[in-house]
Amino acid sequence: MVEPIEYMQRTRRFYEARGFSPYQWAQHTTIPWQQPRKALENSRVALITTAVPDEAVPKPARTATSWALSDAPAHFGTQELSWDKHTTHTNDRRSYFPLEDLRDAAQSGYIGSVAPRFHFLPTQFSQRQSVNVDGPAVARACLDDEVDIAILVPL
Amino acid sequence: MIIGAAMDIVNHCGVPRFLYNDMPLGNPLGRPDDRTMQRQTLRQALDLVAAASGPVIAQTEFQWSSDDAWRSNFMRVAVTGRPEK
Numbered sequence: 001m002v003e004p005i006e007y008m009q010r011t012r013r014f015y016e017a018r019g020f021s022p023y024q025w026a027q028h029t030t031i032p033w034q035q036p037r038k039a040l041e042n043s044r045v046a047l048i049t050t051a052v053p054d055e056a057v058p059k060p061a062r063t064a065t066s067w068a069l070s071d072a073p074a075h076f077g078t079q080e081l082s083w084d085k086h087t088t089h090t091n092d093r094r095s096y097f098p099l100e101d102l103r104d105a106a107q108s109g110y111i112g113s114v115a116p117r118f119h120f121l122p123t124q125f126s127q128r129q130s131v132n133v134d135g136p137a138v139a140r141a142c143l144d145d146e147v148d149i150a151i152l153v154p155l
Numbered sequence: 156m157i158i159g160a161a162m163d164i165v166n167h168c169g170v171p172r173f174l175y176n177d178m179p180l181g182n183p184l185g186r187p188d189d190r191t192m193q194r195q196t197l198r199q200a201l202d203l204v205a206a207a208s209g210p211v212i213a214q215t216e217f218q219w220s221s222d223d224a225w226r227s228n229f230m231r232v233a234v235t236g237r238p239e240k
Binding site: 001002004005006007008009010011013014025026027028030031032033034035036039040045078082083084085086087088089090091092094095096098101102104105110111149150151152153154155 | 156157158159161162163164167168169170171175177178179180181182183184185186187188190193194196197198200201202204205208209210214219223225226228229230
């Protein structure tokens, strides 16, 4: 296998070249762990995305939000996010938001069900906002929906 | 469970379960329109949730392409020290 791209080093160099101070990446002191309480075929699975469902909300005002699956846009807002725009595109929603494959998994009995809502986590420079506000909001929403497994697919 | 394409960032953070897909940022489930790769990536992530008994990082077997030139694209800094657009 090829060595993974060193995004932290590359990001540091990119922003240092622009005159910014180095970013301090988030790190858990202990890794949170919970053993699944149900078998996969009985589990309700939710999706969490950092792709933007509603671009009308300006970036500084974005907070974690929950959406009915029927409200998932055909194309999320992705242009403001940091991804490899030289190499690829995000025109295929299924390359970053696997709702169809998740529904197929439920239909075939691979998982129990798909949760009624998906959740948006804004890409935040502020770790405090993510840890103290947005993350807990998504966690509460998942508990409300009786989610067993949450899959975060950051863009 | 996290499915993503940035191994070092997620590994540094420390997460319960991470399935790493060696793709350009933007397509963590796999190549656009590659339904087999995307479906299999999701299934591998679900299987990882079922099988793991502690914090785990796994990697899919997928490749973006046989040509690795794409790896130098993202946030490239030119030899002048200036970031390339």
